[in-house]
Amino acid sequence: MAGPEVKDQYKVSPFLVFYLVHSVQVGVGVMGFQRISAKAAGNDAWISVLAAGLSLNVIIFLIYKIMMKEKGDLISLHQNLFGKWLGGCLSLIAIGYFIAMAITVLRTYIEVVQVWMFPDLNKWIFGTVLLFLVYYCLSGGFRVVAGIAFFGVVLPFYLVLTMVFPLFYGQFRDLLPFFNHSFMEMYEGAKGASLSYLGFTTLFMYLPFIKDAEKSHRWAQGGHLLTVLIYTLVMITTIAFFSTEQLDKTIWATLTTWKIAEMPFVQRFEYIGIASWALVILPNICITVWAAGRGIRRLSRISQQNATIPILIVVLISSGVFARRESIDLLNQYTSKLGFYFVYVYVPFLFVVQYIKSKVGRSG
């Protein structure tokens, strides 16, 4: 079993955590999180989205508190807190969660492409090429993964500008009145939005790869805040653009708003948007598969290269198995739920256990 230490030459600068956090969050979720969130919270959904986002700032704070004390990664944390066997089992669950995220992202993206661009896209061939691309990136080490995260944020950033088009047609009075939903409805809305925020738990795995990890805290918070800002803006535009009934029937609200974008040389902007989205999806799969591979490498004697290939095959096969819309929706729901509990229950739990253990350890 390899230790959590990382050679200095493989480390990346702390400011890249901004992109690592932001790029793993923005993925397939943002294409259609509006419907799920607005189902319960209606025109207050943007408040749910904002509140869910800000609450996660606290969770990121907790993650940093835990990791700064641990000076390792999730695997070593589990081992120190729960011992070799229980800790190892929990680590395996976490690895399974990372793989599940990769599957969700890949499958959902292929679904979007099938529905919006190529109805007869061969998911096996496309998946293989995309995962080969992921492998090509991962084989360059964490430096390249962080680079892909950087370009995956910077290059498609122009898509934010396309949110201007629906503004021309939006009815902003739809947002009023504020707070006309109960707290429970808003909570449900926030829960629905959480899938689109997930993924930053991969911080647990790559923090040892950051130079002066402590300094990266503000970058992590900053990356997350950018996500919150974008999601809230997208949510507000969506509420203004769609009526509640219409939104309930629109699975990919963001893509639908792209349809009205019009420029002198481009109509039907969603083709460009979905194609560019491949650049957003890539760091998502890269980081999650990387985290899973790193976890296996840390748990066993298998090198990360040898761990990654089977993971990619698993991702390809299991994402190919989900064929129908309902099963993909189910997959999204389960990953979402798993992530929700991971973030809101498990991270605070880890924090408390670590705190108690350190107190007990000191007194004993």
Place this chain on the structure above:
Amino acid sequence: MVKKMFRWLKKNHSPDKLKNLPELIRNLQDSGDFLHHESKQQDSSFFIYYFKTLVHETELNDHILPYLVEKPIKTLEEIPERVPIPGVIISNDLKEICEKVMRGFVIIRLNANAKECALIPSQVKKARAVTQPEVEFTVVGSKEAFVESLDTNIHLVRKRLPVHELKAYELTIGKLTNTKVVVLYLDGIANEENVNTVKQRLEDIKVDQIVDSSVLMQLITDDRNSPFPQLIDTERPDRVTSVLCEGKVVVLSDGSPQALIGPTTLVEFFSAFEDYFVNWIVASSARLIRIFAILFSILVTPVYVATLTYHYELIPKDLLGTLVSSRQRIPLPPILEAIFLELSIELLREAGARLPTKVGQTIGIVGGIVIGTASVEAGLTSNVLLIIVALSALASFTTPVYRMSNTIRLTRFPFLLFAHLWGLLGVTVCFSFLIAHLLKLKSLGRPFLEPLYPLRVQDLKDAIIRFPLKFQNKRPIHLQSEDTVRFTPVTKKEKNDFHE
């Protein structure tokens, strides 16, 4: 395996096999241009041997022989004192003697069986005169270019950099060609690790011939399986001087008019040296045009294929009319049409490059105008695509580094295939491959995409936009220079009545 290599090594090093000097001389006499004669005087005589094709015979007759014959020679030790030329040596080391005589030294022996001899340098120095740069010609600026002679090239750099910190580390590479290679760097400015990396990689080279610095480039580059050049080659001594001052390392090789520069980054391939000769606003706009041209050159034909194969809906009504009417008589799918045109442009370029200049121009006219127009009229290609392909070929030639423009044109073909496979989605996937590949590349161990990734704001001052010279007062971070400050800018602002 090792034994086999060893045997090969032995075979080629004839001095190892020959036992003594007389035997060596007998061996050398197999060549017709190896001359020898005996100078007989009253009480002493000496023998003189040399290659007439390597030795400056006038110099030998005017400046060496008179000193040897004025008084009888008793011992070999007298020769260095008598001949007023530096570098005269006395040796009995066969390997050294052989090496020197092959480089134009004259052998002097006192008797026919002596095992020791004196070696007098008298090389003939035949080199092309310094001429104008042809590949990297600039309207303003120096008109000197490197030539094939290593000494001349070092001279061209040294006269521009008259400081003792300029070091020229020399080594010989190639078992047969014994090519002299020089690593130039500024001591105390260039990063020691970079210098050592270059030296180490040069020393590790095991080949029999180095005919040009381009060969060296392939042997010392970081990733040999990448179509992207990771070192810049230049024929301009002023550019070499300028990068030396930045803290880079330069490799010169004898027989090659091209110097190699490293470590380098991707953006440097798109900055011409002329950018430093003009005002920063003009220079920056030229750079922006070039970057646009490169993206245009790589992406436009694939995007054409992608939209016309899959996404007709993407094009607005009015524009679609133009496209459809230009394509309505074309029997081929867009991908074949594009590949046909791209290939014919490549064909023209290759034919033009292989032919003498004057014929090349004719080929350009015949190919460009006649074939282009004819293929549109024959209904093989649409004229819109003809415009696009011609423009993107033109755009690829804006790259200031010749090697890079070849790479750019090559990159287009995988993009075309992906575009045909999955439309715009394929273009993005291929683009992601390109980015991942560039992210993995390194130049002498330093990241190739710097200053974009890792993002270094300070180095952006001379990347996509060239900021004014007074901002260039620090050496680029990626070179990890030992002395980061170039100069302290003095700013004096002229004031007029408005400021008073």
